[in-house]
Amino acid sequence: MYSSRRRFLAGVAGGGLASLAGCAGDRTADETAFTIGLASDPTDTSRYDNWGGMAPYWTRVIEPLVWGTDDMQPKPWLATDWTATDDTTWVFDLREGVSFHNGEELTADDVVHTFEENILTERGDFVYGWLHLEPGSVTKIDDYTVEFETTDPFPGFPGTIAHNMIDIQPPDADRRAGKIIGTGPFTLEEVRRGQHVRVERFPDYWGGEPTPTELTFRAAEDETTRTDLLESGEVDLIYNPSKGRLPALRERDDVRVDAQQSAGAVSTWINIHREPTDDVDLRRALNHAISQEELVGTVLEGVGEPARGPISPVIDWVDEDELPTYERDRDTARELVDQSAYDDEELTCLVSADMDDGRTISQVLESQFGEIGVTVDIELLENASVKDRTSRGEFHLHVGSTGSNSPGADYIMWENFHTMGVDNKDLYEAEGTGLYNLGGEVDALIETGYQSYEPAAKRDAYVEAQRRIMDAAVVVPLFYQEYVVAADAAVEGLELHPIERFAEWRDLTRTA
Numbered sequence: 001m002y003s004s005r006r007r008f009l010a011g012v013a014g015g016g017l018a019s020l021a022g023c024a025g026d027r028t029a030d031e032t033a034f035t036i037g038l039a040s041d042p043t044d045t046s047r048y049d050n051w052g053g054m055a056p057y058w059t060r061v062i063e064p065l066v067w068g069t070d071d072m073q074p075k076p077w078l079a080t081d082w083t084a085t086d087d088t089t090w091v092f093d094l095r096e097g098v099s100f101h102n103g104e105e106l107t108a109d110d111v112v113h114t115f116e117e118n119i120l121t122e123r124g125d126f127v128y129g130w131l132h133l134e135p136g137s138v139t140k141i142d143d144y145t146v147e148f149e150t151t152d153p154f155p156g157f158p159g160t161i162a163h164n165m166i167d168i169q170p171p172d173a174d175r176r177a178g179k180i181i182g183t184g185p186f187t188l189e190e191v192r193r194g195q196h197v198r199v200e201r202f203p204d205y206w207g208g209e210p211t212p213t214e215l216t217f218r219a220a221e222d223e224t225t226r227t228d229l230l231e232s233g234e235v236d237l238i239y240n241p242s243k244g245r246l247p248a249l250r251e252r253d254d255v256r257v258d259a260q261q262s263a264g265a266v267s268t269w270i271n272i273h274r275e276p277t278d279d280v281d282l283r284r285a286l287n288h289a290i291s292q293e294e295l296v297g298t299v300l301e302g303v304g305e306p307a308r309g310p311i312s313p314v315i316d317w318v319d320e321d322e323l324p325t326y327e328r329d330r331d332t333a334r335e336l337v338d339q340s341a342y343d344d345e346e347l348t349c350l351v352s353a354d355m356d357d358g359r360t361i362s363q364v365l366e367s368q369f370g371e372i373g374v375t376v377d378i379e380l381l382e383n384a385s386v387k388d389r390t391s392r393g394e395f396h397l398h399v400g401s402t403g404s405n406s407p408g409a410d411y412i413m414w415e416n417f418h419t420m421g422v423d424n425k426d427l428y429e430a431e432g433t434g435l436y437n438l439g440g441e442v443d444a445l446i447e448t449g450y451q452s453y454e455p456a457a458k459r460d461a462y463v464e465a466q467r468r469i470m471d472a473a474v475v476v477p478l479f480y481q482e483y484v485v486a487a488d489a490a491v492e493g494l495e496l497h498p499i500e501r502f503a504e505w506r507d508l509t510r511t512a
Contacts, residue, residue: 033214037226037238041219042197052178053191057501062167062182068407074159087153094144098206108140155453159408185210210506237487243301260496264403264481273433277396283473285336287326289372307477314498315409317459333372349397
């Protein structure tokens with residue numbers, strides 16, 4: 001299993017955000033209250049993941065039935081156990097004695113209400129394919145037992161619903177109006193649009209009363225601003241500080257810096273159904289043109305790991321050692337270009353303007369592809385425009401990421417690479433094409449992995465599918481994502497997770 005070298009070194013240096021002495025600024029606030037600077041705005045109502053003015057990620061106000069371990073496996077949370085009674089039926093036993101923030105006890109009625117009235121009704125058809133549930137598929141057996149009927153065999157169901165957004169709320173809650181009632185260790189107390197979300201300790205939390213009395217999640221999307229806030233002592237902890245200032249931060253005795261391998265990966269995705277990138281020789285040439293090590297070392301300043309495949313190896317069925325290797329080799333790349341159908345066309349490469357380091361990464365790609373005789377036109381666009389262009393197949397290359405916000409990561413393979421996955425289905429049904437789907441045996445391998453209850457069989461099928469995807473050069477892997485957390489050295493008790501939104505705040509403390 002892959003492990004980040006920086007994660008390892010950080011552990012040797014201190015073992016969590018706890019080892020250094022000092023303080024980044026003189027804080028006079030409550031010593032049990034903490035302020036966290038996020039790389040996204042938790043109050044941005046234009047985002048899909050914002051309910052009633054609050055992002056359910058990070059805050060730990062709401063909770064799902066299942067959580068995820070550090071090695072990306074599902075573990076009991078609001079549910080204590082689950083059993084597959086047949087290929088499409090799951091029975092979940094609920095934890096007894098769990099209190100909502102309104103004082104009511106969580107029961108099966110709340111689970112049925114949440115799934116049937118909120119998740120499956122409010123959030124649209126995409127949920128059906130993601131969770132393999134349809135309206136009417138969740139039923140109460142008794143007060144503490146719930147049955148789920150999936151649309152088809154889906155062994156990954158428990159891990160897939162281990163997700164912050166698959167939370168349980170009572171009928172009294174109204175997420176559209178901002179009335180969020182969860183079971184988490186913190187209660188929602190204040191939302192200031194464009195500024196912060198503030199939560200307070202829930203003393204009746206089923207997992208034991210948390211240590212912090214209050215957490216404020218501050219919107220500080222600019223990395224320079226976040227870093228300034230940490231150094232001035234206005235916040236206790238920030239995600240993804242300025243890369244250029246990381247060396248100086250690591251030298252300070254009053255700041256603790258840690259890096260965590262995430263479940264995300266960034267690649268250049270290639271439209272294999274559009275000329276001339278439908279030519280495998282050209283796609284292999286593009287792979288041989290890139291040095292992932294150079295990209296990580298220069299543009300990313302060491303934050304990230306060079307990638308060999310499109311999926312982060314923290315996911316347990318990924319084995320990058322079994323994938324084809326494309327070393328940077330300009331001579332081989334030029335020979336492949338010469339024997340391909342490429343005829344000096346300008347390849348369109350889409351990059352989201354909101355992507356971290358997106359502009360610089362695209363400039364490196366443009367230069368390195370140019371060195372092998374391939375001309376690329378980089379288009380920096382808003383996310384909505386990128387989605388619109390890719391959905392219509394109006395591009396050759398797209399710099400984008402893929403990852404998982406739950407331990408059940410099967411949907412990465414299905415959505416991206418299966419012919420009937422969300423990325424490919426519309427174009428396949430309309431034109432018989434798609435974007436990144438090889439079809440045939442790769443579809444069959446993905447289906448085998450998706451429906452296998454045996455971990456070894458799942459892994460074998462998915463690894464073979466990834467090997468064929470890389471042999472056909474469907475993507476140019478760039479880097480496996482890491483995220484960096486910098487904190488006042490007096491802060492202790494933060495537990496990082498491969499899914500950064502699974503951060504555990506309950507044990508945060510501050511040393512004298």
